[in-house]
Each structure stands twice: as structure tokens, then as C-alpha cells.
Amino acid sequence: MRLSLLCFTLASIAAAQSTPRPRIRGLAHVSLYVHDLDASRAFYTQFLGFEESFSLPAVNGHGEMAFIKINDRQFIELAPETAASTDRLNHIALETNDAEAMRRYLASRGVRVPDHTPVGRIGNANFTVRDPDGHTVEIVQYLGDGWSARDRGKHLGPRRVSTRMMHAGILVGNLEPAVGFYSGILGFVETWRGSPTPARLSWVNLRAPDGTDYVEFMLYGDLPAQDHRGTQHHICLEVPSVPDAVAALNASPYRASYARPIEVKTGINRKRQANLFDPDGTRIELMEPATVDGKPAPSSAAPPPHP
Secondary structure: OHHHHHHHHHHHHHHHHHOOOOOEEEEEEEEEEEOOHHHHHHHHHHHOOOEEEEEEEOOOOOOEEEEEEEEOOEEEEEEEOOOOOOOOEEEEEEEEOOHHHHHHHHHHOOOOOOOOOOEOOOOOEEEEEEOOOOOEEEEEEOOOOOHHHHOOOOOOOOOOOOOOEEEEEEEEOOHHHHHHHHHHHOOOEEEEEEOOOOOOOOEEEEEOOOOOOEEEEEEOOOOOOHHHOOOOOEEEEEOOOHHHHHHHHHOOHHHHHOOOOOOOEEOOOOOEEEEEEOOOOOEEEEEOOOOOOOOOOOOOOOOOOOO
């Protein structure tokens, strides 16, 4: 019996080691729950200057989903909320070159995966898993005959405030398991740790293994209430100049209906940034790619909060 168990364990380890991880290029999209789709559409298209690539009836049959295009490989997906005053983050999506191979790889590493990789309603191969904090992570492969490929080169107007989603910020209640999943299994590489105080770590950045996009862990010992997570869960849009981007937003006709101030600040990471908030309170962060003086911001040695 013990010999059989040992053989099974060794076989499982060998299978995990022999199953290579497919490439992960970076963020494909972030899906947000919205209360009023028309109001959200207006914010992302009229104010931020993006264009809607396509839409679909919602899975539950109520309302519709809109795909707001940032570039040919990145979107913001707007989905009808399932309940009011809840977390606005539906899921984040990671782009891979082979979704089925990724499904097999994740299974070999002990991640719970579906029995097969389906082709979704817009023609891309995709499936979802859960990270240690319960966030839904979609794995997506853009197929040649899918809607994303069909739309390549379209809906990329000059009014876009940004041409790239730099990172997605997600809440993390326990750093070690999160790092184990994103770094140990998915292969993300830690690039920076930040905190406004030496007493407690606040942020950890991990870059996709085969690209430059990254996820930002927002660390909490006690996670915020469901109706306060929109200001923490966030999307970061890269802009060459935050002051120029803010000036363009202030000149937009939509600005008269946006009541919040827009302030240019320099963050702990020494990069200029400005925060916007969509109609549901989800934070949209504008950020420059380089630090204000070209020197990298030092990484924090502060301890993470305890769960």
C-alpha cells in the first residue's frame, strides 16, 4: 500500500515536471460589473475616448455585455451586475498562446480546472480558475477566426486616453498563497514592493512571464467591505504624460458631467499618476511608464499584513 502511494506521488511529481507551461503574454481584459451600462459606456467612450468593439446578451439573459477596446489584445469588459453594492470586479483575463495546454499544465500543478477548454461566444478558447483569494482568473487564447482577431486594426480611434492597460490591481488578503499561485505556478516575476510606511507592506507588483503587463497586489489584513472594493480593485492605463492626459480630459465635453477633481500626483513608485472613477466607483489609474527622474523606485522591505 505504501509502495503504491509512493509510486503514485512520484508519478504525479513527474507529470507536473514534464508538463510545460505555455506562454502568458499579459492581461487580455478586465471584466467589471456595472449598474447602468449606458452610463458606463459613456464614461469609457465619451470621456476616456475608447470605442466599443462588440457586445453580447448577458449570460443570465438580463442586459448585455459591452467590450471596450484598448488595443488589439486588451479590452475592458462591462457586464451587468448580479447584485447592487457588491464587488465591481468580475474577473481578470490572461492571454496565453495555448489555452488547452495551459489547462493541462494547471491541472498538473493541482489547480482545479474544467474537463475541457471550450470556445466562448466571441470565438476565443477560454476557461476560468480561482486564485487563492477567490478572484476569477480567465485564461484566454485568441483564435484566428474569433471576433477579437476579426476586429484587429478596428475601433482604435485617436481619442483614446491610453493605448495600453499597464496593470490590474487586485485585493490580496494573504501574500504567500497569492505569490505561490501567480509566481510559483503561472510564472509571474516580482518586480517591486511598495509601502508608504516601513511598518506594513502595501503593494507587490508581478510581471507576466512573457510580456510587460503586470498584476498589482493590494495587501490587506482585513479585506474591505464588498461595496468599498471598487476604489481598490483598479485598472491602470499607461499614458506618456499624465498632465497632458488630464488636460485632454478636462477639455472633453463629458467633463461637465464628471464631478470629481482630477489631480496629478507622484506615487510611492515615483511615477506621475492621476485617479479617475467610473460611475460605479471603480478606480481607473492613469500612470506614466517611467519614474519622474528615470531612476527606479527602491523596493520596500516592510512586512506584509497578517491575514
